[in-house]
Amino acid sequence: MKFEQDIELIEALALIYPNSKRNTLRRMLTSGRVMVEGVIIHKAKHLVSSGSNITISNKQTAAKNIPAPNLKKHHSRIKIIFEDEHIIVVNKQAGLLSVATDKMEPDTLHSRVVDYLKSENEKAWAFIVHRLDRETSGVMIFAKHKWHKEYLQEQFANRDVHRIYHALVEGRPEKSSGTINEWLLEDKFLKVKAVKKNHPQAKEAITHYSVEDSDEYASLIQLTIETGRRHQIRVGLANLGCPVVGDTIHGGEGNPIGRIALHASSLELLHPQTDEPVRFEAPIPFGPE
Numbered sequence: 001m002k003f004e005q006d007i008e009l010i011e012a013l014a015l016i017y018p019n020s021k022r023n024t025l026r027r028m029l030t031s032g033r034v035m036v037e038g039v040i041i042h043k044a045k046h047l048v049s050s051g052s053n054i055t056i057s058n059k060q061t062a063a064k065n066i067p068a069p070n071l072k073k074h075h076s077r078i079k080i081i082f083e084d085e086h087i088i089v090v091n092k093q094a095g096l097l098s099v100a101t102d103k104m105e106p107d108t109l110h111s112r113v114v115d116y117l118k119s120e121n122e123k124a125w126a127f128i129v130h131r132l133d134r135e136t137s138g139v140m141i142f143a144k145h146k147w148h149k150e151y152l153q154e155q156f157a158n159r160d161v162h163r164i165y166h167a168l169v170e171g172r173p174e175k176s177s178g179t180i181n182e183w184l185l186e187d188k189f190l191k192v193k194a195v196k197k198n199h200p201q202a203k204e205a206i207t208h209y210s211v212e213d214s215d216e217y218a219s220l221i222q223l224t225i226e227t228g229r230r231h232q233i234r235v236g237l238a239n240l241g242c243p244v245v246g247d248t249i250h251g252g253e254g255n256p257i258g259r260i261a262l263h264a265s266s267l268e269l270l271h272p273q274t275d276e277p278v279r280f281e282a283p284i285p286f287g288p289e
Contacts, residue, residue: 138264168261
């Protein structure tokens with residue numbers, strides 16, 4: 001499709017697909033499906049000149065455009081998924097804080113990554129981009145430079161990052177797939193609960209889910225999130241009647257595997273230096289027997 005005046009690419013896509021959500025349009029961009037004059041463009045605010053031709057490829061073709069990151073050997077205290085001179089991506093273990101709180105805990109994933117980087121260059125640093133709950137394992141990315149941190153955080157804030165989680169839950173949801181849309185409130189004791197939309201401190205939480213496998217006791221569920229609220233997956237699944245295995249805070253019965261069965265399995269975004277889409281994955285450490 002061609003436009004008669006200059007227009008931002010995301011706005012052009014909104015006109016081409018008027019019934020699609022912005023998150024879906026951004027997903028088209030990050031997955032390499034959108035081309036302007038035959039060139040793949042990933043930036044939502046890319047200015048399309050009048051008369052330029054915009055084409056959309058299918059998902060199968062676009063998947064070939066996303067490079068698989070090179071794996072790196074595991075370090076003794078962190079599991080490195082990918083590293084270059086701009087970012088480091090690690091597989092966080094369950095039970096380890098992502099970053100220190102105001103209590104200044106000495107041992108966190110962030111401190112371990114900093115120690116690793118400083119062992120190779122004493123001037124190096126790991127800048128915090130996002131967080132995972134202490135109990136959650138999986139993919140986390142750190143930036144090595146402040147300007148890269150800011151660009152990555154902008155992608156998170158704009159909901160341009162595609163995040164996939166997996167959870168092992170008790171039972172099975174009534175529907176095999178769906179969307180959990182709730183308004184969450186975190187109290188002074190850091191407990192999170194769903195409240196009415198009109199609560200002044202409530203924040204919207206949007207979670208999409210689909211059942212991948214199940215048996216008579218548990219189900220393995222894939223989840224994608226549009227928002228990054230604390231405990232949004234755990235609260236949402238509990239309210240579906242299927243608490244995450246091991247999550248006794250939100251209704252789980254016991255802790256049979258010694259951890260909360262929630263894992264950040266995939267992270268897809270634009271590389272802060274090259275602007276190319278990259279996907280990082282961490283294998284799922286649990287599943288129904």
